[in-house]
Amino acid sequence: MFSEEWPLIMFTFAGQLAIGSFIMLAIVRFSLSKQDAAMAAKLTDKGLMAVGAVMAVASLLPIFHLGSPAGAYRSIFNLGSSWLSRESITTGAFFGCWFLSFIAYQWKKASGIFAGVTSLVGLVAVLSMANVYVHSIRPAWMHVNTYLAFFGTTFALGSVGALVSIIYGAREEQLTAAVVGQLKKISFIAGMAVILPLLFFPVFLNSLAQGNAAAQLSAQLLTEKYILPLVVRGVLPLAGVGLVCYAAWKDRLAVLPKWVYMAFVLVMIGEFMGRVIFYGSAVSTAIGLN
Amino acid sequence: MAQLGFYYDMTACTGCKACQIACNDKNDLEVGALFRKVYNFEGGEFPKPWAFKLSISCNHCANPKCVENCPTGALYKREKDGIVMHDREKCIGCRLCTWSCPYGAPQYIEKLGKVGKCTLCADLLDKGEEPVCVTACQMRVLHFGDIEELRKKYGNTADIKPLPDSGITHPSLTITPKKEAVK
Numbered sequence A: 001m002f003s004e005e006w007p008l009i010m011f012t013f014a015g016q017l018a019i020g021s022f023i024m025l026a027i028v029r030f031s032l033s034k035q036d037a038a039m040a041a042k043l044t045d046k047g048l049m050a051v052g053a054v055m056a057v058a059s060l061l062p063i064f065h066l067g068s069p070a071g072a073y074r075s076i077f078n079l080g081s082s083w084l085s086r087e088s089i090t091t092g093a094f095f096g097c098w099f100l101s102f103i104a105y106q107w108k109k110a111s112g113i114f115a116g117v118t119s120l121v122g123l124v125a126v127l128s129m130a131n132v133y134v135h136s137i138r139p140a141w142m143h144v145n146t147y148l149a150f151f152g153t154t155f156a157l158g159s160v161g162a163l164v165s166i167i168y169g170a171r172e173e174q175l176t177a178a179v180v181g182q183l184k185k186i187s188f189i190a191g192m193a194v195i196l197p198l199l200f201f202p203v204f205l206n207s208l209a210q211g212n213a214a215a216q217l218s219a220q221l222l223t224e225k226y227i228l229p230l231v232v233r234g235v236l237p238l239a240g241v242g243l244v245c246y247a248a249w250k251d252r253l254a255v256l257p258k259w260v261y262m263a264f265v266l267v268m269i270g271e272f273m274g275r276v277i278f279y280g281s282a283v284s285t286a287i288g289l290n
Numbered sequence B: 001m002a003q004l005g006f007y008y009d010m011t012a013c014t015g016c017k018a019c020q021i022a023c024n025d026k027n028d029l030e031v032g033a034l035f036r037k038v039y040n041f042e043g044g045e046f047p048k049p050w051a052f053k054l055s056i057s058c059n060h061c062a063n064p065k066c067v068e069n070c071p072t073g074a075l076y077k078r079e080k081d082g083i084v085m086h087d088r089e090k091c092i093g094c095r096l097c098t099w100s101c102p103y104g105a106p107q108y109i110e111k112l113g114k115v116g117k118c119t120l121c122a123d124l125l126d127k128g129e130e131p132v133c134v135t136a137c138q139m140r141v142l143h144f145g146d147i148e149e150l151r152k153k154y155g156n157t158a159d160i161k162p163l164p165d166s167g168i169t170h171p172s173l174t175i176t177p178k179k180e181a182v183k
Helices: A002-033 A037-065 A069-076 A083-107 A111-134 A144-169 A177-209 A213-223 A227-249 A257-280 B018-027 B065-069 B122-126 B132-136 B147-154
Strands: B004-009 B037-045 B048-056 B075-077 B084-086 B107-109 B114-116 B142-146 B173-176
Touching: A002 A037, A002 A083, A002 A111, A002 A144, A002 A177, A002 A257, A037 A069, A037 A083, A037 A144, A069 A083, A083 A111, A111 A144, A144 A177, A144 A227, A144 A257, A177 A213, A177 A227, A177 A257, A213 A227, A227 A257, B004 B048, B004 B147, B018 B037, B018 B132, B065 B075, B132 B142, B142 B147, B147 B173
Parallel strands: B004 B173
Antiparallel strands: B004 B142, B037 B048, B075 B084, B107 B114
């Protein structure tokens, strides 16, 4: 299948990292800015800038998947029924909204409203990404698991991305109780975003095993060919969020920055592995598969 | 709107592939892309082996997922006869249609960087001729026409063992299956 799908794997992964990080950073900035606007800016500015860079790269990646890249602009011509058109327009809109939000943050004018709209557009972009796959003919994609996987990745990557940004931004600062409280909340969200899709996975696998021949082939691929990558996909993010949740629980996140960076790497690798498995294990409903 | 479609009599098909070759020739296809394909299915054990053929192309479905998902509008249903047409100029080669068709009809053509598919030889139909696969069939097992008329004449069977559930896209296709292919 799937060597030609690498641009899409990288696009959905990087796009969800950027969108998730923006949402988490926007929440932190909103929560902290009432008490100490300067500190809120210091902790989130670099992360917010990185979101734009990652999203800019992500937006270009799908072009490499096209057989005729010069016509890429035509991918928005069927908004009436195509989720791919909606994905193109919403990811582009997220990038545009990010830019406006970033400007608003710098000018300190209506930044909360801009950030809220940007976050909503980002969530619609992730929904559109998921629906491209849900509306295919591959049973492993035509499943509520796709929404859980995409939103799970968005919030898992977004949470660890935001933690890295904040810890990096705070490396010469004494963190206030309010900041530490935010770090705890983000760690908890990261934990939920990793654990919930993993808890659902047996249900997903069971429903594939009960499905048509294409679904059963996907279940077979997951339990045979992809069993080791699946273990890695589960264990690494769990270890990553375990690290930050433990450090947060012990109030040691700020003094253990290496733990946060390590958690970021572990969650990134695990979630990326999950995305590769997502593409590799999807079998099409097709002639002769009944 | 009338809806054109195919009737295929599996019981008399010899699997000669004249339909497939005529289609390749008409559409100037190179190795790797088939707008119509003849499949062979076989099974059973001595003394009761069985085999049947299946000739199939785009079924110009009533609810084509390829049309719904195509981001450029390159795929569309022709108003006057329900043919699923493909505008190659608009196609960007995203291949989402190949993820959307349970019959494998849209074919990615590497050399062009675009997709191609059966258009029921719409250009020939417009000149009053018939699709080349129908013309080429030496056993006369392949017919085309108003699908409702074909269903009245030959029955309404689009669900046979090797085919995906017709409820997914409602193909404009009816088949007289061999008994081994009956669901």
